[in-house]
Amino acid sequence: ETGVTQSPTHLIKTRGQQVTLRCSSQSGHNTVSWYQQALGQGPQFIFQYYREEENGRGNFPPRFSGLQFPNYSSELNVNALELDDSALYLCASSLGPLSYEQYFGPGTRLTVT
Amino acid sequence: GQQVMQIPQYQHVQEGEDFTTYCNSSTTLSNIQWYKQRPGGHPVFLIQLVKSGEVKKQKRLTFQFGEAKKNSSLHITATQTTDVGTYFCAGHGFGNEKLTFGTGTRLTIIP
Numbered sequence: 001e002t003g004v005t006q007s008p009t010h011l012i013k014t015r016g017q018q019v020t021l022r023c024s025s026q027s028g029h030n031t032v033s034w035y036q037q038a039l040g041q042g043p044q045f046i047f048q049y050y051r052e053e054e055n056g057r058g059n060f061p062p063r064f065s066g067l068q069f070p071n072y073s074s075e076l077n078v079n080a081l082e083l084d085d086s087a088l089y090l091c092a093s094s095l096g097p098l099s100y101e102q103y104f105g106p107g108t109r110l111t112v113t
Numbered sequence: 114g115q116q117v118m119q120i121p122q123y124q125h126v127q128e129g130e131d132f133t134t135y136c137n138s139s140t141t142l143s144n145i146q147w148y149k150q151r152p153g154g155h156p157v158f159l160i161q162l163v164k165s166g167e168v169k170k171q172k173r174l175t176f177q178f179g180e181a182k183k184n185s186s187l188h189i190t191a192t193q194t195t196d197v198g199t200y201f202c203a204g205h206g207f208g209n210e211k212l213t214f215g216t217g218t219r220l221t222i223i224p
Binding site for chain 1: 114143144146148154155156157158161163201203205208209210211212213214215216217
């Protein structure tokens, strides 16, 4: 059984650029959630994808968007990067969209300069 | 919106002492989950509580869910150096797919 993987591990971008982060869910999981974790804070829910559809969204602007593919892997896209977007981006997969334990990947550390 | 606070923010204990972190939600939760994040790592699921007043134990860890389903606690007996990390509670509202994480309690152990 393969765990949740994310790529890349680290990324440095310039303000105004766009970035795509990738996540492969754990085998058997059909739901992927994305979180932003700033230094010293708890993860903040960005959105969730269930069966290739967005299934809920946190308080993040539309420049944060995502996709889920038929194999349940997922992408997080962020346009027009801002300095405050610098954070650890975590992907978590689960057996379903509600009330299931989240299996987190190792995260992507994004730095915006 | 739903807010989940934890106290204390930091806790330094001598190895062998007990540790408790408290979690309070601004709204009633359908369930509460606890995660542990080691320094430089990612959150790892510990447990989920669903029922009002539920108590669960995992070896030296005891988890409680309040009667009103708005608060929870994690108690560690006789801490060990392997317990170092940040402990987060996280809750779902009813019919809400959004998992709201608490502010976390960072535990450090003095050998």
